[in-house]
Amino acid sequence: MKATDSRSLHGHVIRELGKRIVVGDLRPGDLLPREEDLAESMAVSRTALREALKVLSAKGLIESRPRVGTRVRATHFWNQLDADVLSWRCASMPTDDFIAKLVEMREIIEPAAAAAAARRRTAAQLAKVEQAYRQMEVARDSEAWAMADLGFHDALLQATGNELMISLFSVIESALGMFFVLSAQTAGDFSYSLPHHLKVLEAIRRKQPEVARKAMQNMIADSLANLHRKRRKSTRKTP
Amino acid sequence: MKATDSRSLHGHVIRELGKRIVVGDLRPGDLLPREEDLAESMAVSRTALREALKVLSAKGLIESRPRVGTRVRATHFWNQLDADVLSWRCASMPTDDFIAKLVEMREIIEPAAAAAAARRRTAAQLAKVEQAYRQMEVARDSEAWAMADLGFHDALLQATGNELMISLFSVIESALGMFFVLSAQTAGDFSYSLPHHLKVLEAIRRKQPEVARKAMQNMIADSLANLHRKRRKSTRKTP
DNA sequence: GCTCGAAATTTATCATACAAACGCGCGGGC
DNA sequence: GCCCGCGCGTTTGTATGATAAATTTCGAGC
Secondary structure, X not given: OOOOOOOOHHHHHHHHHHHHHHHOOOOOOOEOXXXXXXXXXXXXXXXXXXXXHHHHHHOOOEEEEOOOEEEEOOHHHOOOOOHHHHHHHHHHOOOHHHHHHHHHHHHHHHHHHHHHHHHHOOHHHHHHHHHXXXXXXOOOOHHHHHHHHHHHHHHHHHHHOOHHHHHHHHHHHHHHOOOOOXXXXXXXXXXXXXXXXXXXXXXXXXXXXXXXXXHHHHHHHHHHHXXXXXXXXOOOOOO | OOOOOOOOHHHHHHHHHHHXXXXXXXXXXXXXXXXXXXXXXXXXXXXXXXXXXXXXHHXXXXXXXXXXXXXXXXXXXXXXXXHHHHHHHHHHOOOHHHHHHHHHHHHHHHHHHHHHHHXXXXXXXXXXXXXXXXXHHOOOOHHHHHHHHHHHHHHHHHHHOOHHHHHHHHHHHHHHOOOOOHHHOOHHHHHHHHHHHHHHHHHHHOOOHHHHHXXXXXXXXXXXXXXXXXXXXXXXXXX
Protein backbone atom coordinates (compact mmCIF):
# COMPACT_ATOMS: atom_id res chain seq x y z
CA MET A 1 0.00 0.00 0.00
CA LYS A 2 0.89 3.64 -0.02
CA ALA A 3 1.35 5.80 3.05
CA THR A 4 0.83 9.53 3.07
CA ASP A 5 3.65 11.37 1.45
CA SER A 6 5.76 12.64 4.31
CA ARG A 7 7.74 14.96 2.09
CA SER A 8 4.95 17.44 1.64
CA LEU A 9 4.30 19.84 4.45
CA HIS A 10 0.79 18.84 5.36
CA GLY A 11 1.84 15.22 4.96
CA HIS A 12 4.33 15.80 7.71
CA VAL A 13 1.64 17.29 9.91
CA ILE A 14 -0.63 14.33 9.23
CA ARG A 15 2.08 11.91 10.25
CA GLU A 16 3.06 13.88 13.31
CA LEU A 17 -0.42 14.35 14.72
CA GLY A 18 -1.58 10.92 13.60
CA LYS A 19 1.29 9.21 15.37
CA ARG A 20 0.74 11.23 18.53
CA ILE A 21 -2.88 10.14 18.60
CA VAL A 22 -2.32 6.49 17.74
CA VAL A 23 0.55 6.16 20.18
CA GLY A 24 -1.57 7.60 22.95
CA ASP A 25 0.33 10.82 23.45
CA LEU A 26 -2.98 12.46 22.64
CA ARG A 27 -5.76 10.44 24.21
CA PRO A 28 -9.41 10.07 23.18
CA GLY A 29 -11.46 12.97 24.44
CA ASP A 30 -8.46 15.28 24.55
CA LEU A 31 -8.99 18.68 23.02
CA LEU A 32 -6.38 19.84 20.53
CA PRO A 33 -5.11 23.42 20.72
CA ARG A 34 -6.81 26.04 18.61
CA GLU A 35 -6.00 25.73 14.93
CA GLU A 36 -4.07 28.97 14.94
CA ASP A 37 -1.93 27.95 17.92
CA LEU A 38 -1.45 24.42 16.63
CA ALA A 39 -0.41 25.75 13.25
CA GLU A 40 2.11 28.04 14.86
CA SER A 41 3.50 25.29 17.08
CA MET A 42 4.05 23.11 14.01
CA ALA A 43 5.43 25.96 11.96
CA VAL A 44 2.88 25.72 9.17
CA SER A 45 0.06 27.90 7.99
CA ARG A 46 -3.46 27.34 9.22
CA THR A 47 -4.39 26.23 5.69
CA ALA A 48 -1.88 23.40 5.67
CA LEU A 49 -2.84 22.39 9.18
CA ARG A 50 -6.51 22.27 8.27
CA GLU A 51 -5.82 20.03 5.27
CA ALA A 52 -4.07 17.66 7.63
CA LEU A 53 -6.92 17.79 10.14
CA LYS A 54 -9.39 16.95 7.40
CA VAL A 55 -7.42 13.86 6.49
CA LEU A 56 -7.13 12.74 10.10
CA SER A 57 -10.83 13.39 10.43
CA ALA A 58 -11.46 11.12 7.43
CA LYS A 59 -9.44 8.42 9.17
CA GLY A 60 -11.79 8.74 12.12
CA LEU A 61 -9.09 9.89 14.53
CA ILE A 62 -10.46 13.34 15.30
CA GLU A 63 -13.63 15.38 15.09
CA SER A 64 -13.89 19.15 14.73
CA ARG A 65 -16.84 21.30 15.69
CA PRO A 66 -17.22 25.06 15.54
CA ARG A 67 -16.73 26.92 18.76
CA VAL A 68 -15.87 23.72 20.64
CA GLY A 69 -12.65 22.73 18.95
CA THR A 70 -11.05 19.54 17.66
CA ARG A 71 -10.96 16.50 19.88
CA VAL A 72 -9.58 12.99 19.62
CA ARG A 73 -12.31 10.44 18.99
CA ALA A 74 -12.76 7.15 20.83
CA THR A 75 -10.65 4.32 19.44
CA HIS A 76 -13.65 2.41 18.17
CA PHE A 77 -14.23 5.18 15.64
CA TRP A 78 -10.73 4.87 14.18
CA ASN A 79 -10.28 3.34 10.75
CA GLN A 80 -8.13 0.56 12.11
CA LEU A 81 -7.68 -0.84 8.62
CA ASP A 82 -6.31 2.40 7.24
CA ALA A 83 -2.79 1.90 5.96
CA ASP A 84 -1.48 4.92 7.80
CA VAL A 85 -3.16 4.16 11.11
CA LEU A 86 -1.80 0.64 10.93
CA SER A 87 1.70 1.76 10.06
CA TRP A 88 1.70 4.32 12.84
CA ARG A 89 0.72 1.66 15.32
CA CYS A 90 3.43 -0.61 13.99
CA ALA A 91 6.06 2.09 14.13
CA SER A 92 5.55 2.69 17.79
CA MET A 93 3.78 -0.12 19.55
CA PRO A 94 5.95 -3.19 19.38
CA THR A 95 3.71 -5.16 21.70
CA ASP A 96 3.52 -8.81 20.72
CA ASP A 97 -0.17 -8.52 21.40
CA PHE A 98 -0.75 -6.32 18.37
CA ILE A 99 1.41 -8.48 16.14
CA ALA A 100 -0.66 -11.45 17.21
CA LYS A 101 -3.77 -9.66 16.02
CA LEU A 102 -2.23 -9.00 12.66
CA VAL A 103 -1.14 -12.60 12.35
CA GLU A 104 -4.62 -13.73 13.30
CA MET A 105 -6.07 -11.67 10.47
CA ARG A 106 -3.58 -13.16 8.06
CA GLU A 107 -4.48 -16.65 9.20
CA ILE A 108 -8.11 -15.90 8.52
CA ILE A 109 -7.67 -14.34 5.12
CA GLU A 110 -5.14 -16.49 3.36
CA PRO A 111 -6.83 -19.88 3.63
CA ALA A 112 -10.11 -18.28 2.62
CA ALA A 113 -8.36 -16.62 -0.28
CA ALA A 114 -6.83 -19.90 -1.38
CA ALA A 115 -10.25 -21.51 -1.32
CA ALA A 116 -11.82 -18.65 -3.25
CA ALA A 117 -9.03 -18.76 -5.81
CA ALA A 118 -9.52 -22.48 -6.28
CA ARG A 119 -13.22 -21.93 -6.78
CA ARG A 120 -13.18 -19.09 -9.25
CA ARG A 121 -9.75 -18.76 -10.87
CA THR A 122 -9.63 -18.20 -14.61
CA ALA A 123 -7.09 -19.90 -16.81
CA ALA A 124 -5.07 -16.70 -17.05
CA GLN A 125 -5.05 -16.26 -13.30
CA LEU A 126 -3.92 -19.84 -12.81
CA ALA A 127 -1.11 -19.22 -15.27
CA LYS A 128 0.06 -16.26 -13.19
CA VAL A 129 0.15 -18.39 -10.05
CA GLU A 130 2.03 -21.14 -11.87
CA GLN A 131 4.52 -18.66 -13.19
CA ALA A 132 5.12 -17.30 -9.69
CA TYR A 133 5.63 -20.84 -8.43
CA ARG A 134 8.16 -21.57 -11.12
CA GLN A 135 10.08 -18.48 -10.14
CA MET A 136 10.17 -19.78 -6.59
CA GLU A 137 11.56 -23.06 -7.85
CA VAL A 138 14.45 -21.45 -9.63
CA ALA A 139 15.21 -18.89 -6.95
CA ARG A 140 18.80 -19.16 -5.83
CA ASP A 141 19.34 -16.44 -3.28
CA SER A 142 16.95 -15.54 -0.47
CA GLU A 143 16.12 -12.19 -2.02
CA ALA A 144 14.91 -13.69 -5.25
CA TRP A 145 12.97 -16.23 -3.28
CA ALA A 146 11.28 -13.58 -1.15
CA MET A 147 10.32 -11.70 -4.28
CA ALA A 148 8.88 -14.79 -5.90
CA ASP A 149 7.06 -15.73 -2.71
CA LEU A 150 5.45 -12.30 -2.66
CA GLY A 151 4.49 -12.79 -6.29
CA PHE A 152 2.90 -16.14 -5.49
CA HIS A 153 0.70 -14.74 -2.76
CA ASP A 154 -0.17 -11.74 -4.87
CA ALA A 155 -1.16 -13.90 -7.83
CA LEU A 156 -3.24 -16.04 -5.53
CA LEU A 157 -5.04 -13.01 -4.15
CA GLN A 158 -5.67 -11.68 -7.64
CA ALA A 159 -7.17 -15.04 -8.57
CA THR A 160 -9.85 -14.58 -5.94
CA GLY A 161 -11.21 -11.71 -7.99
CA ASN A 162 -12.38 -10.05 -4.78
CA GLU A 163 -10.81 -6.64 -4.48
CA LEU A 164 -11.95 -6.35 -0.88
CA MET A 165 -9.90 -9.41 0.01
CA ILE A 166 -6.98 -8.11 -1.99
CA SER A 167 -7.08 -4.76 -0.24
CA LEU A 168 -7.41 -6.31 3.20
CA PHE A 169 -4.54 -8.68 2.65
CA SER A 170 -2.32 -5.97 1.22
CA VAL A 171 -2.89 -3.78 4.25
CA ILE A 172 -2.27 -6.55 6.75
CA GLU A 173 0.73 -7.86 4.89
CA SER A 174 2.43 -4.50 4.64
CA ALA A 175 1.89 -3.96 8.36
CA LEU A 176 3.38 -7.34 9.16
CA GLY A 177 6.25 -6.56 6.85
CA MET A 178 7.32 -3.87 9.28
CA PHE A 179 8.15 -6.53 11.85
CA PHE A 180 9.31 -9.55 9.93
CA VAL A 181 11.73 -8.62 7.24
CA LEU A 182 10.62 -10.49 4.17
CA SER A 183 14.07 -11.72 3.34
CA ALA A 184 14.41 -13.17 6.83
CA GLN A 185 13.82 -16.58 5.35
CA THR A 186 17.22 -18.15 4.96
CA ALA A 187 18.34 -20.56 2.33
CA GLY A 188 17.22 -23.61 4.26
CA ASP A 189 13.63 -22.48 4.26
CA PHE A 190 12.40 -22.80 0.77
CA SER A 191 13.15 -26.42 0.30
CA TYR A 192 10.91 -26.52 3.33
CA SER A 193 7.97 -24.42 2.17
CA LEU A 194 8.10 -25.13 -1.55
CA PRO A 195 6.08 -28.35 -1.26
CA HIS A 196 3.42 -26.42 0.62
CA HIS A 197 3.20 -23.92 -2.19
CA LEU A 198 2.97 -26.74 -4.68
CA LYS A 199 0.04 -28.28 -2.86
CA VAL A 200 -1.79 -24.98 -2.86
CA LEU A 201 -1.05 -24.53 -6.53
CA GLU A 202 -2.28 -28.02 -7.39
CA ALA A 203 -5.50 -27.50 -5.47
CA ILE A 204 -6.12 -24.24 -7.30
CA ARG A 205 -5.40 -25.89 -10.63
CA ARG A 206 -7.85 -28.70 -9.87
CA LYS A 207 -10.42 -26.29 -8.46
CA GLN A 208 -10.55 -27.94 -5.05
CA PRO A 209 -11.38 -25.14 -2.60
CA GLU A 210 -11.22 -27.16 0.60
CA VAL A 211 -7.97 -28.81 -0.35
CA ALA A 212 -6.49 -25.41 -1.13
CA ARG A 213 -7.70 -24.04 2.18
CA LYS A 214 -6.14 -26.89 4.14
CA ALA A 215 -2.90 -26.67 2.22
CA MET A 216 -2.65 -22.98 2.95
CA GLN A 217 -3.40 -23.56 6.61
CA ASN A 218 -0.59 -26.08 6.77
CA MET A 219 1.74 -23.70 5.05
CA ILE A 220 1.00 -20.93 7.51
CA ALA A 221 1.29 -23.26 10.49
CA ASP A 222 4.69 -24.44 9.30
CA SER A 223 5.81 -20.93 8.58
CA LEU A 224 4.83 -19.77 12.05
CA ALA A 225 6.46 -22.73 13.76
CA ASN A 226 9.56 -22.03 11.76
CA LEU A 227 9.50 -18.41 12.78
CA HIS A 228 9.08 -19.21 16.45
CA ARG A 229 11.92 -21.66 16.34
CA LYS A 230 14.17 -19.11 14.73
CA ARG A 231 13.12 -16.38 17.11
CA ARG A 232 13.99 -18.48 20.07
CA LYS A 233 17.38 -19.34 18.67
CA SER A 234 18.35 -15.81 17.70
CA THR A 235 18.83 -12.83 19.99
CA ARG A 236 15.72 -12.52 22.08
CA LYS A 237 14.39 -8.98 22.02
CA THR A 238 11.29 -9.74 24.04
CA PRO A 239 11.61 -8.60 27.67
CA MET B 1 -19.46 3.36 10.95
CA LYS B 2 -19.45 7.03 10.16
CA ALA B 3 -19.46 8.52 6.68
CA THR B 4 -18.13 11.95 5.83
CA ASP B 5 -20.41 14.72 6.94
CA SER B 6 -22.30 15.77 3.84
CA ARG B 7 -23.67 18.92 5.46
CA SER B 8 -20.39 20.79 5.42
CA LEU B 9 -19.30 22.29 2.17
CA HIS B 10 -16.10 20.40 1.62
CA GLY B 11 -17.91 17.25 2.77
CA HIS B 12 -20.27 17.71 -0.11
CA VAL B 13 -17.39 18.09 -2.52
CA ILE B 14 -15.79 14.91 -1.15
CA ARG B 15 -18.97 12.96 -1.69
CA GLU B 16 -19.60 14.41 -5.13
CA LEU B 17 -16.13 13.79 -6.52
CA GLY B 18 -15.72 10.51 -4.66
CA LYS B 19 -18.92 9.13 -6.10
CA ARG B 20 -18.05 10.26 -9.59
CA ILE B 21 -14.76 8.42 -9.36
CA VAL B 22 -16.06 5.25 -7.76
CA VAL B 23 -19.00 5.05 -10.12
CA GLY B 24 -16.71 5.36 -13.08
CA ASP B 25 -17.85 8.73 -14.32
CA LEU B 26 -14.25 9.75 -13.80
CA ARG B 27 -12.01 6.88 -14.85
CA PRO B 28 -8.52 5.95 -13.65
CA GLY B 29 -5.92 8.00 -15.47
CA ASP B 30 -8.34 10.83 -16.14
CA LEU B 31 -7.04 14.28 -15.37
CA LEU B 32 -9.26 16.49 -13.25
CA PRO B 33 -9.72 20.15 -14.24
CA ARG B 34 -7.46 22.74 -12.69
CA GLU B 35 -8.24 23.40 -9.06
CA GLU B 36 -9.42 26.89 -9.83
CA ASP B 37 -11.79 25.73 -12.58
CA LEU B 38 -13.01 22.76 -10.58
CA ALA B 39 -13.66 24.96 -7.58
CA GLU B 40 -15.67 27.33 -9.72
CA SER B 41 -17.65 24.53 -11.34
CA MET B 42 -18.61 23.22 -7.91
CA ALA B 43 -19.33 26.67 -6.56
CA VAL B 44 -16.84 26.48 -3.71
CA SER B 45 -13.60 28.23 -2.94
CA ARG B 46 -10.31 26.69 -3.86
CA THR B 47 -9.63 26.22 -0.14
CA ALA B 48 -12.64 24.00 0.38
CA LEU B 49 -11.94 22.11 -2.82
CA ARG B 50 -8.36 21.40 -1.79
CA GLU B 51 -9.43 20.06 1.59
CA ALA B 52 -11.70 17.66 -0.25
CA LEU B 53 -8.95 16.66 -2.66
CA LYS B 54 -6.65 15.92 0.26
CA VAL B 55 -9.21 13.58 1.77
CA LEU B 56 -9.82 11.80 -1.53
CA SER B 57 -6.08 11.55 -1.90
CA ALA B 58 -5.88 9.90 1.53
CA LYS B 59 -8.47 7.38 0.36
CA GLY B 60 -6.19 6.54 -2.55
CA LEU B 61 -8.64 7.71 -5.19
CA ILE B 62 -6.58 10.54 -6.65
CA GLU B 63 -3.04 11.83 -6.82
CA SER B 64 -1.96 15.46 -7.24
CA ARG B 65 1.34 16.63 -8.57
CA PRO B 66 2.55 20.16 -9.22
CA ARG B 67 2.43 21.33 -12.78
CA VAL B 68 0.86 18.03 -13.88
CA GLY B 69 -2.51 18.21 -12.16
CA THR B 70 -4.71 15.81 -10.26
CA ARG B 71 -5.50 12.46 -11.79
CA VAL B 72 -7.61 9.46 -10.81
CA ARG B 73 -5.48 6.57 -9.60
CA ALA B 74 -5.81 2.95 -10.69
CA THR B 75 -8.43 1.01 -8.76
CA HIS B 76 -5.88 -1.19 -7.04
CA PHE B 77 -4.66 1.87 -5.15
CA TRP B 78 -8.09 2.63 -3.75
CA ASN B 79 -8.78 2.01 -0.07
CA GLN B 80 -11.51 -0.46 -0.87
CA LEU B 81 -12.17 -0.96 2.83
CA ASP B 82 -12.77 2.72 3.46
CA ALA B 83 -16.28 3.29 4.76
CA ASP B 84 -16.94 6.06 2.27
CA VAL B 85 -15.55 4.27 -0.75
CA LEU B 86 -17.63 1.25 0.13
CA SER B 87 -20.78 3.27 0.68
CA TRP B 88 -20.30 5.12 -2.59
CA ARG B 89 -19.99 1.84 -4.43
CA CYS B 90 -23.09 0.56 -2.70
CA ALA B 91 -25.08 3.68 -3.43
CA SER B 92 -24.59 3.38 -7.13
CA MET B 93 -23.52 -0.05 -8.27
CA PRO B 94 -26.26 -2.50 -7.44
CA THR B 95 -24.55 -5.33 -9.29
CA ASP B 96 -25.12 -8.63 -7.58
CA ASP B 97 -21.48 -9.30 -8.22
CA PHE B 98 -20.36 -6.72 -5.70
CA ILE B 99 -22.89 -7.83 -3.13
CA ALA B 100 -21.55 -11.35 -3.50
CA LYS B 101 -18.08 -10.07 -2.66
CA LEU B 102 -19.35 -8.38 0.47
CA VAL B 103 -21.20 -11.53 1.50
CA GLU B 104 -18.06 -13.55 0.88
CA MET B 105 -16.13 -11.31 3.26
CA ARG B 106 -18.83 -11.67 5.87
CA GLU B 107 -18.75 -15.43 5.50
CA ILE B 108 -15.03 -15.37 6.09
CA ILE B 109 -15.04 -13.06 9.07
CA GLU B 110 -17.94 -14.19 11.19
CA PRO B 111 -17.05 -17.85 11.67
CA ALA B 112 -13.49 -16.84 12.41
CA ALA B 113 -14.74 -14.24 14.86
CA ALA B 114 -16.93 -16.80 16.58
CA ALA B 115 -13.96 -19.12 16.93
CA ALA B 116 -11.75 -16.34 18.27
CA ALA B 117 -14.43 -15.27 20.71
CA ALA B 118 -14.77 -18.84 21.98
CA ARG B 119 -11.03 -19.03 22.42
CA ARG B 120 -10.40 -15.81 24.25
CA ARG B 121 -13.61 -14.37 25.69
CA THR B 122 -13.50 -13.04 29.21
CA ALA B 123 -16.31 -13.62 31.66
CA ALA B 124 -17.55 -10.07 31.19
CA GLN B 125 -17.56 -10.42 27.43
CA LEU B 126 -19.49 -13.70 27.67
CA ALA B 127 -22.02 -11.94 29.88
CA LYS B 128 -22.55 -9.32 27.19
CA VAL B 129 -23.20 -11.97 24.57
CA GLU B 130 -25.60 -13.77 26.89
CA GLN B 131 -27.43 -10.58 27.61
CA ALA B 132 -27.80 -9.87 23.89
CA TYR B 133 -29.10 -13.40 23.36
CA ARG B 134 -31.67 -12.94 26.11
CA GLN B 135 -32.89 -9.78 24.46
CA MET B 136 -33.34 -11.74 21.25
CA GLU B 137 -35.41 -14.29 23.15
CA VAL B 138 -37.82 -11.73 24.52
CA ALA B 139 -38.05 -9.67 21.32
CA ARG B 140 -41.66 -9.40 20.20
CA ASP B 141 -41.63 -7.20 17.11
CA SER B 142 -39.18 -7.48 14.26
CA GLU B 143 -37.58 -4.14 15.06
CA ALA B 144 -36.66 -5.19 18.58
CA TRP B 145 -35.36 -8.46 17.23
CA ALA B 146 -33.21 -6.75 14.62
CA MET B 147 -31.75 -4.51 17.30
CA ALA B 148 -31.02 -7.46 19.56
CA ASP B 149 -29.51 -9.42 16.68
CA LEU B 150 -27.20 -6.53 15.94
CA GLY B 151 -26.27 -6.46 19.62
CA PHE B 152 -25.47 -10.16 19.58
CA HIS B 153 -23.10 -9.90 16.66
CA ASP B 154 -21.52 -6.79 18.13
CA ALA B 155 -20.99 -8.46 21.49
CA LEU B 156 -19.48 -11.45 19.74
CA LEU B 157 -17.08 -9.26 17.79
CA GLN B 158 -16.09 -7.40 20.95
CA ALA B 159 -15.36 -10.72 22.58
CA THR B 160 -12.71 -11.46 19.99
CA GLY B 161 -10.68 -8.61 21.43
CA ASN B 162 -9.27 -7.95 17.97
CA GLU B 163 -10.07 -4.41 16.92
CA LEU B 164 -8.97 -5.15 13.37
CA MET B 165 -11.65 -7.79 13.09
CA ILE B 166 -14.18 -5.49 14.71
CA SER B 167 -13.38 -2.70 12.28
CA LEU B 168 -13.49 -4.97 9.27
CA PHE B 169 -16.79 -6.47 10.23
CA SER B 170 -18.33 -3.11 11.00
CA VAL B 171 -17.37 -1.78 7.59
CA ILE B 172 -18.64 -4.83 5.73
CA GLU B 173 -21.80 -5.02 7.75
CA SER B 174 -22.74 -1.40 7.25
CA ALA B 175 -22.18 -1.78 3.52
CA LEU B 176 -24.39 -4.86 3.40
CA GLY B 177 -26.96 -3.01 5.45
CA MET B 178 -27.48 -0.70 2.51
CA PHE B 179 -28.97 -3.58 0.53
CA PHE B 180 -30.69 -5.80 3.03
CA VAL B 181 -32.79 -3.82 5.41
CA LEU B 182 -31.99 -5.21 8.81
CA SER B 183 -35.62 -5.39 9.84
CA ALA B 184 -36.41 -7.41 6.74
CA GLN B 185 -36.56 -10.52 8.91
CA THR B 186 -40.23 -11.08 9.59
CA ALA B 187 -41.79 -12.62 12.64
CA GLY B 188 -41.40 -16.17 11.37
CA ASP B 189 -37.65 -15.88 11.18
CA PHE B 190 -36.38 -15.70 14.70
CA SER B 191 -37.89 -18.89 15.90
CA TYR B 192 -35.85 -20.12 13.00
CA SER B 193 -32.50 -18.51 13.73
CA LEU B 194 -32.65 -18.37 17.51
CA PRO B 195 -31.41 -21.96 17.94
CA HIS B 196 -28.44 -21.11 15.76
CA HIS B 197 -27.59 -18.19 17.98
CA LEU B 198 -27.93 -20.40 21.02
CA LYS B 199 -25.48 -22.92 19.62
CA VAL B 200 -22.95 -20.19 18.96
CA LEU B 201 -23.47 -18.83 22.46
CA GLU B 202 -23.04 -22.24 24.04
CA ALA B 203 -19.83 -22.88 22.14
CA ILE B 204 -18.47 -19.53 23.25
CA ARG B 205 -19.44 -20.24 26.84
CA ARG B 206 -17.69 -23.62 26.74
CA LYS B 207 -14.69 -22.20 24.92
CA GLN B 208 -15.01 -24.52 21.95
CA PRO B 209 -13.65 -22.56 18.98
CA GLU B 210 -14.31 -25.11 16.29
CA VAL B 211 -17.84 -25.75 17.48
CA ALA B 212 -18.50 -22.02 17.50
CA ARG B 213 -17.11 -21.69 14.00
CA LYS B 214 -19.30 -24.48 12.65
CA ALA B 215 -22.36 -23.12 14.40
CA MET B 216 -21.80 -19.71 12.91
CA GLN B 217 -21.28 -21.20 9.46
CA ASN B 218 -24.59 -23.00 9.77
CA MET B 219 -26.29 -19.84 10.91
CA ILE B 220 -25.01 -17.90 7.92
CA ALA B 221 -25.91 -20.67 5.51
CA ASP B 222 -29.46 -20.79 6.84
CA SER B 223 -29.74 -17.03 6.79
CA LEU B 224 -28.63 -16.88 3.18
CA ALA B 225 -30.93 -19.69 2.11
CA ASN B 226 -33.75 -17.91 3.84
CA LEU B 227 -32.90 -14.70 2.09
CA HIS B 228 -32.80 -16.31 -1.33
CA ARG B 229 -36.12 -17.98 -0.73
CA LYS B 230 -37.70 -14.70 0.25
CA ARG B 231 -36.13 -12.83 -2.60
CA ARG B 232 -37.55 -15.25 -5.10
CA LYS B 233 -41.00 -15.00 -3.61
CA SER B 234 -41.14 -11.21 -3.36
CA THR B 235 -40.98 -8.72 -6.20
CA ARG B 236 -37.89 -9.47 -8.18
CA LYS B 237 -35.83 -6.37 -8.75
CA THR B 238 -33.06 -8.13 -10.59
CA PRO B 239 -33.27 -7.65 -14.35
C1' DG C 1 20.65 16.41 -33.32
C1' DC C 2 21.63 16.87 -28.56
C1' DT C 3 21.97 19.24 -24.19
C1' DC C 4 21.08 22.56 -21.08
C1' DG C 5 18.43 26.22 -19.33
C1' DA C 6 14.67 29.63 -19.17
C1' DA C 7 9.67 30.13 -19.18
C1' DA C 8 5.11 28.98 -18.27
C1' DT C 9 1.67 26.44 -15.87
C1' DT C 10 -0.13 24.09 -12.07
C1' DT C 11 -0.09 22.62 -7.44
C1' DA C 12 1.71 23.87 -2.60
C1' DT C 13 1.75 27.07 0.89
C1' DC C 14 0.81 31.26 3.14
C1' DA C 15 -1.59 35.45 5.16
C1' DT C 16 -5.77 37.68 6.04
C1' DA C 17 -10.53 38.52 6.32
C1' DC C 18 -15.22 37.44 7.03
C1' DA C 19 -19.21 34.22 7.99
C1' DA C 20 -21.42 30.83 10.73
C1' DA C 21 -22.08 27.93 14.52
C1' DC C 22 -22.40 27.26 19.29
C1' DG C 23 -21.41 27.39 24.33
C1' DC C 24 -21.79 30.59 28.08
C1' DG C 25 -23.33 34.00 30.88
C1' DC C 26 -26.34 37.76 31.81
C1' DG C 27 -30.78 39.54 32.57
C1' DG C 28 -35.67 39.45 32.74
C1' DG C 29 -39.88 37.11 33.90
C1' DC C 30 -42.59 34.03 36.87
C1' DG D 1 -35.10 31.74 43.94
C1' DC D 2 -35.33 29.46 39.58
C1' DC D 3 -36.08 28.99 34.67
C1' DC D 4 -35.97 30.68 30.04
C1' DG D 5 -34.19 33.24 26.25
C1' DC D 6 -31.14 36.36 24.09
C1' DG D 7 -26.73 38.43 22.99
C1' DC D 8 -21.74 38.10 23.11
C1' DG D 9 -17.38 36.09 22.37
C1' DT D 10 -14.64 32.25 20.74
C1' DT D 11 -13.53 28.78 17.43
C1' DT D 12 -14.09 26.47 13.25
C1' DG D 13 -15.71 27.03 8.27
C1' DT D 14 -15.09 29.40 3.96
C1' DA D 15 -13.37 32.77 0.78
C1' DT D 16 -9.75 35.57 -1.58
C1' DG D 17 -5.48 36.82 -3.28
C1' DA D 18 -0.67 36.39 -3.38
C1' DT D 19 3.78 33.98 -3.43
C1' DA D 20 6.80 29.74 -3.62
C1' DA D 21 8.09 25.46 -5.57
C1' DA D 22 8.02 21.93 -8.90
C1' DT D 23 8.16 20.13 -13.42
C1' DT D 24 7.01 19.90 -18.13
C1' DT D 25 7.95 22.07 -22.40
C1' DC D 26 10.09 24.57 -25.64
C1' DG D 27 13.81 27.04 -27.49
C1' DA D 28 18.62 28.54 -27.85
C1' DG D 29 23.24 27.32 -28.33
C1' DC D 30 26.71 24.11 -29.44
